[in-house]
Amino acid sequence: MNNHASSGAVLEGLRGIEVPATGEILRAEHLRKTFCPGPQEITPFHDVELAVERGEMIAIVGPSGAGKSTLLHLLAALDTPTSGAVYFAGNALHALHEAELADYHNRAVGFVWQRHHVLSDFTAAENVAMPLWIQGIGQDEALRVAGDWLEEVGLAGRAGQCAGELSGGEQQRVAIARALVNHPVLLLADEPTGDLDERNAEGIFELMQRLHRTHHLTSIVATHNLSLARRADRVLALEHGRLAPGAERLAGIAAGAARPAGGGGTSLGERG
Ligand SMILES: Nc1ncnc2c1ncn2[C@@H]1O[C@H](COP(=O)(O)OP(=O)(O)OP(=O)(O)O)[C@@H](O)[C@H]1O
Ligand SMILES: [Mg+2]
Numbered sequence: 324m325n326n327h328a329s330s331g332a333v334l335e336g337l338r339g340i341e342v343p344a345t346g347e348i349l350r351a352e353h354l355r356k357t358f359c360p361g362p363q364e365i366t367p368f369h370d371v372e373l374a375v376e377r378g379e380m381i382a383i384v385g386p387s388g389a390g391k392s393t394l395l396h397l398l399a400a401l402d403t404p405t406s407g408a409v410y411f412a413g414n415a416l417h418a419l420h421e422a423e424l425a426d427y428h429n430r431a432v433g434f435v436w437q438r439h440h441v442l443s444d445f446t447a448a449e450n451v452a453m454p455l456w457i458q459g460i461g462q463d464e465a466l467r468v469a470g471d472w473l474e475e476v477g478l479a480g481r482a483g484q485c486a487g488e489l490s491g492g493e494q495q496r497v498a499i500a501r502a503l504v505n506h507p508v509l510l511l512a513d514e515p516t517g518d519l520d521e522r523n524a525e526g527i528f529e530l531m532q533r534l535h536r537t538h539h540l541t542s543i544v545a546t547h548n549l550s551l552a553r554r555a556d557r558v559l560a561l562e563h564g565r566l567a568p569g570a571e572r573l574a575g576i577a578a579g580a581a582r583p584a585g586g587g588g589t590s591l592g593e594r595g
Pocket of ligand 1: 358385386388389392
């Protein structure tokens with residue numbers, strides 16, 4: 324198993340990119356994203372600035388449509404900004420060559436989606452092993468590593484079960500194990516508890532916090548769940564096209580407009 328990403332070291336596979344053990348790891352400068360340029364264009368944000376320290380857990384809140392998912396996609400290099408730039412360990416993502424970009428996706432970033440995205444006809448272990456197979460790691464070794472990860476996310480004994488037979492919360496645990504199996508530096512999660520009831524949402528967030536600590540991750544989590552967001556090291560609000568400190572705003576909203584919401588906790592601008 325590759326463990327290089329967990330300390331200050333050259334990230335294997337990323338053409339010698341030096342990953343600092345402390346200090347700034349991710350930066351976004353003047354990010355603007357416009358969809359469908361023209362008279363009908365949509366610009367969820369026009370000037371996002373972000374600096375993330377290694378080891379931080381950041382929650383991004385904001386009304387539906389503010390661009391939280393879009394921003395995570397830009398940070399993960401799953402999409403490109405209309406203008407502005409994202410830097411990982413000082414390296415501009417837009418300057419990475421195709422193979423380096425593939426390495427960034429496979430080695431630097433683990434992504435967790437709202438709807439777990441597990442392959443239901445494959446077993447839990449096969450789902451987790453998949454990124455390792457893609458790296459060329461042999462079947463038996465990959466399944467062994469996947470089994471260890473399933474144990475770590477609380478699914479010991481479920482390795483051979485078809486992922487489609489697992490509950491939503493269990494499938495999200497599989498998705499988290501799969502996101503982390505390559506020991507990424509960054510964990511990006513887009514409403515990872517959005518489809519879960521309060522108890523499961525709590526469990527998934529606690530698991531993410533534990534893994535964040537034990538694997539020295541840098542985590543950015545978009546969420547509508549304010550009570551979970553408050554547990555992050557830093558809360559940022561994406562609104563009116565910019566990212567701003569969100570803690571005070573959170574406190575005001577929670578005090579004035581607390582209401583029960585899907586996935587538990589209070590909610591900020593959730594879709595109706
Ligand atoms: N591929 C796309 N093409 C056109 N418009 C898009 C595309 N992706 C997102 N948008 C638009 O960009 C805006 C921001 O969308 P995004 O999904 O990032 O918001 P969000 O903050 O994640 O919302 P939610 O909280 O509901 O998940 C929305 O108006 C959306 O319709
Ligand atoms: Mg979204």
